Amino acid sequence: MSEKKTKRRDFLFTATYAVGAVGAAAVVWPMIDQMNPDASVKALASTEVDISSMNPGKTITVLWRGKPVFIRRRTQEEIAEAKAVKLKDLKHPEKDEDRAQNPEWLVMLGVCTHLGCVPLDQKGDYNGWFCPCHGSHYDTSGRIRKGPAPTNMEIPQYKFVNTNTIKIG
Amino acid sequence: MSDHEYTPNSKFGKWFNDRLPLLTLASHLTDYPTPKNLNYWWTFGGILTFCLITQIVTGLVLAMHYIAHADMAFDSVEHIMRDVNYGWLIRYIHANGASMFFLAVYIHIFRSLFYGSYKSPREVIWIIGIIIYLLMMAAAFLGYVLPWGQMSFWGATVITNLFSAIPLVGEGIVTWLWGGYSVDNPTLTRFFTLHYLIPFLILGLVVLHIWALHVPGNNNPIGIDIKKPSKDTVPFHPYIVIKDGFALLMFMIVFAFFVFYTPNILGHADNYIEANPLVTPAHIVPEWYLLPFYAILRSVPDKLLGVVAMLSAILILAALPWLDTSKIRSAVFRPLYRQFYWILVADVLILGYVGAMPAEGLYLLIARVATAYYFLHFLVVLPILGYKERTLPVPLSITEPVLGGSPNLALAKNKEKFEN
Numbered sequence: 001m002s003e004k005k006t007k008r009r010d011f012l013f014t015a016t017y018a019v020g021a022v023g024a025a026a027v028v029w030p031m032i033d034q035m036n037p038d039a040s041v042k043a044l045a046s047t048e049v050d051i052s053s054m055n056p057g058k059t060i061t062v063l064w065r066g067k068p069v070f071i072r073r074r075t076q077e078e079i080a081e082a083k084a085v086k087l088k089d090l091k092h093p094e095k096d097e098d099r100a101q102n103p104e105w106l107v108m109l110g111v112c113t114h115l116g117c118v119p120l121d122q123k124g125d126y127n128g129w130f131c132p133c134h135g136s137h138y139d140t141s142g143r144i145r146k147g148p149a150p151t152n153m154e155i156p157q158y159k160f161v162n163t164n165t166i167k168i169g
Numbered sequence: 170m171s172d173h174e175y176t177p178n179s180k181f182g183k184w185f186n187d188r189l190p191l192l193t194l195a196s197h198l199t200d201y202p203t204p205k206n207l208n209y210w211w212t213f214g215g216i217l218t219f220c221l222i223t224q225i226v227t228g229l230v231l232a233m234h235y236i237a238h239a240d241m242a243f244d245s246v247e248h249i250m251r252d253v254n255y256g257w258l259i260r261y262i263h264a265n266g267a268s269m270f271f272l273a274v275y276i277h278i279f280r281s282l283f284y285g286s287y288k289s290p291r292e293v294i295w296i297i298g299i300i301i302y303l304l305m306m307a308a309a310f311l312g313y314v315l316p317w318g319q320m321s322f323w324g325a326t327v328i329t330n331l332f333s334a335i336p337l338v339g340e341g342i343v344t345w346l347w348g349g350y351s352v353d354n355p356t357l358t359r360f361f362t363l364h365y366l367i368p369f370l371i372l373g374l375v376v377l378h379i380w381a382l383h384v385p386g387n388n389n390p391i392g393i394d395i396k397k398p399s400k401d402t403v404p405f406h407p408y409i410v411i412k413d414g415f416a417l418l419m420f421m422i423v424f425a426f427f428v429f430y431t432p433n434i435l436g437h438a439d440n441y442i443e444a445n446p447l448v449t450p451a452h453i454v455p456e457w458y459l460l461p462f463y464a465i466l467r468s469v470p471d472k473l474l475g476v477v478a479m480l481s482a483i484l485i486l487a488a489l490p491w492l493d494t495s496k497i498r499s500a501v502f503r504p505l506y507r508q509f510y511w512i513l514v515a516d517v518l519i520l521g522y523v524g525a526m527p528a529e530g531l532y533l534l535i536a537r538v539a540t541a542y543y544f545l546h547f548l549v550v551l552p553i554l555g556y557k558e559r560t561l562p563v564p565l566s567i568t569e570p571v572l573g574g575s576p577n578l579a580l581a582k583n584k585e586k587f588e589n
Contacts, residue, residue: 032345035345035346035348035355035359036344036345036348037344037347037348037349037350037355038348038355041348041349041350041353041355061447063446063447065349065350065351066349066350066351066352066353066446067350067351067446068446068447114330114472115326115327115330115331115333115472116326116327116329116330116333117323117326117327117449117453118447118448118449131449132449132450132451132452132453133323133327133449133453134467134528135527135528135529147470148467148469148470148471148472148475149472150471150472150473
C-alpha cells in the first residue's frame with residue numbers, strides 16, 4: 001500500500017470518529033439537560049407577602065421557589081448594631097445599606113450558605129441567626145461572622161409593591 | 170480462567186458446554202483452590218454477597234408499594250408499615266440491611282488492611298472494591314431520602330450542597346441535581362430511579378471483583394504466595410462453602426436481632442416527621458456508617474477544603490497499594506505496622522464518635538487531631554514504615570510452620586536442631 005493511500009484512510013477514520021462524537025454529544029445533551037429545572041418549576045418564580053401585621057422584632061418565613069425567605073422587621077438596636085460593624089471585621093464585606101433597601105426590613109433567603117440548612121432566628125453570638133447544622137453565626141444583617149459558611153445569606157430580588165406588600169422574585 | 174480441563178459426564182452436558190461453557194465455570198468455582206489457613210475474617214465476602222442480594226430482593230418488593238412523589242412518599246412508607254402484609258418486616262430488613270451491609274464491608278476492608286490484601290498483584294481487586302464502596306455510600310444516601318422524612322429532606326439538602334463548594338459551576342450543578350431551586354419532587358423521583366439502578370451496577374462490579382480475585386487467588390493470613398493447587402490449598406467446595414455458610418448464619422443472628430428487637434435504633438426519630446422545607450431539625454447527623462467522613466468534613470473550617478478533605482479521605486484508599494511501600498503483606502510479620510493498624514482503627518472509631526457529636530469545643534478539637542492523624546497514617550507513616558520496619562521472618566509455605574518440611578533447607582535444619 002502506498003504512503004498516500006494510508007494517509008487518506010487515516011483521514012477518513014478521524015473524520016468518522018469526529019462526526020460520531022458530535023452525534024453522540026447531540027444525543028447526550030438532552031439526556032443531561034432534562035434534569036435541569038423544568039418549565040413548571042421556573043413558572044413559580046414570584047411571591048407577594050402581606051407585611052401589614054408585623055411589629056418590630058418579628059420575623060416571618062415564607063416559601064419562595066421551595067426555599068424559605070426570612071422577612072424581619074428589625075428593631076432600632078438591631079439596625080444600629082448592623083451599621084456599627086466595621087467592614088474589615090467581616091468575612092464577606094457588605095454594608096448593611098446594600099442588604100436592606102429599607103433599614104427596618106431585612107428580606108433574605110433563609111438558607112445557610114454552608115450546606116443549605118435553615119438557620120434559627122435570634123440565636124448565636126451576634127444576635128442574628130445561628131445554623132444548627134454546622135455552627136455558622138450570622139449577625140443582625142444576615143452576614144456571616146463565625147463558622148464554616150463562606151458568604152452572607154443571600155438577598156433575593158424583591159420590591160415594596162406598597163407599604164404593606166413585598167413582592168419577592 | 171480454568172485451572173484444569175473439564176469435561177461434563179452426560180452427553181447433553183457436553184453438547185451444551187461446547188456451546189456455552191457454563192459447566193466449566195461452575196467447575197472452576199467449586200474446585201477453585203483456596204488457601205487452607207483462611208480464618209473467619211475471610212468469610213465477609215460471602216456475607217456481603219448475601220447482603221447485596223437481600224437488599225435487591227427486599228428493595229424490589231418495597232418498590233411495588235412505595236410511591237416516589239413528594240406528596241405521597243411519606244404516607245406510602247407508613248402504608249407499607251401498617252397495611253401491606255409483612256410490609257413492616259420487609260422494610261425493616263431493607264433499612265437495617267443497609268447498616269448490616271456497611272458493618273460487613275468495614276470488616277472486609279479492615280481485614281484487607283491488616284493482611285495487606287490490597288498489595289501486588291491484587292491492586293485491581295482493591296480498586297474495584299473501593300468503587301463498590303463509593304457506590305454503596307451513594308445508594309445508601311439516595312435510599313435514605315426516599316421516605317421523605319425530615320432527615321431525608323435535610324440530609325439530601327446538605328449532601329447535594331456539598332457540590333456547591335466547587336468554584337464557578339458549583340451552584341449550577343446543584344440546581345441540575347435538584348431539578349429546581351431546592352430539594353423537591355423532581356429530586357425525589359430521580360433519586361428513586363438512581364437508587365434502583367445502583368445495586369445492579371454494584372452487582373456487575375462484584376462479578377469483576379470476584380473475577381479479578383480468581384486470577385491471583387486469595388491472599389491468606391500469612392500473606393505469602395502459594396502454589397495452586399498444592400498441599401497449601403483446599404477446594405472452595407465444600408471447605409470454604411461450609412465455613413462461609415456457618416459465618417453467614419452467625420451474621421444473620423445479629424441481623425435478625427436488629428430487625429426484630431431494635432429495628433429503629435440505628436435510625437433517627439426525626440425521620441418519622443414528614444419533610445418540612447421551612448424547619449431544619451436541631452441536630453442533623455448522617456447514618457452511623459458515614460459519621461467518620463462527616464467528622465472530617467466538619468473539622469475543616471473552610472467549605473471547599475472541608476469537602477476536599479472528606480473526598481480525599483475516601484479516595485486516598487485507592488492509592489493505598491502504592492502508599493504502602495512494604496513488601497511484606499501480612500501484619501502478622503510486621504510488628505510496627507500492627508501497632509499503627511490498631512491506632513488507625515481507634516482513630517476511625519473516634520472520628521465516628523465525634524461525627525455524631527456537635528461540632529464545637531472539645532469535640533471539634535478531637536475531630537481535628539483525628540483527621541490530621543488519618544491522613545498522616547496514609548501519607549507519612551505507611552510510606553516510611555516500608556523502609557524502616559524490621560519485619561519478622563516469613564514462612565515459605567502454609568504447612569511449614571506447622572509440619573516442618575519447608576523447601577527452605579536452612580529453616581528446616583534450624584527447626585530440627587531446636588527440637589533435638
